[in-house]
Amino acid sequence: MKIRASYLTGYADCSRRTFLDMFYSEAEEFGYEFRRPVHHVGAAIGTASHRGIATDLQGIKDGKLITRSDAEAIGIEKYRALSAERIGYDSTSQNANVAEKHIRRILAKYYHDIHPGAKPLHVEKEFKVKYKGFLIVGHPDLIETDFKVVDFKTGARKTPYQAQLGMYAKILEIISKEKCGGLTVAHIPRKKDMTNPVLKNYIYNVEASINHAISLVDSIINHYNTFIETEEPSHILANPMSYLCSRKWCKAYGTDFCELTKE
């Protein structure tokens, strides 16, 4: 069984929704039926922008620089591929044209503020460690030459990512036997008006983030073992106050997996 570090942020929001994302096939095997939610435009913009950023960083590392317009084309191509799934738009990115404009603006900001000083050691490298019978997997966006972990975020809201980055730090320390040099979230939020996008860097405390990550992973493992034993999800904390708690965004909404939201 695999636990991806990137799921830890969602786990702190609504554990039950994220548990389902992680262990969907087990839940289906137990006979639960789910909605087919749309692919959130914010997630699609994030994935597409990351594709452009990662290609640029890999180019810096390999000495094969790509231009900003190359990175934009790569990001847009990725977005169009993701659009093969049903995209759910929101009031910030209302349609495909706006979403593509946002990707271009995010990449322009990245090129202006981050690209010139980037010192990539690893770009989206997969790290894996075994823990209590599970495989913990992380793909940090960027590890710099001084072992700093940097993750790029483009969400409309400021969200705390300590758990995800703390897990990256822990995995990195186990594998490389080096101390993590710092944890940074570089946030370029998508907004309705992207004329002048902003970059904010959030620096996290490494030890506190690692401790938070480990306590969440321990909870996930307990939840998983109890679910496999009982076939029942009610012991997994649900958060109906989550902004993703709706029939549009959550596949468990109104189903037997989340009776709280049944009408």
Ligand code: SF4
């Ligand atoms: S329906 Fe709401 S409370 Fe239930 S799992 Fe989904 S997000 Fe969480």
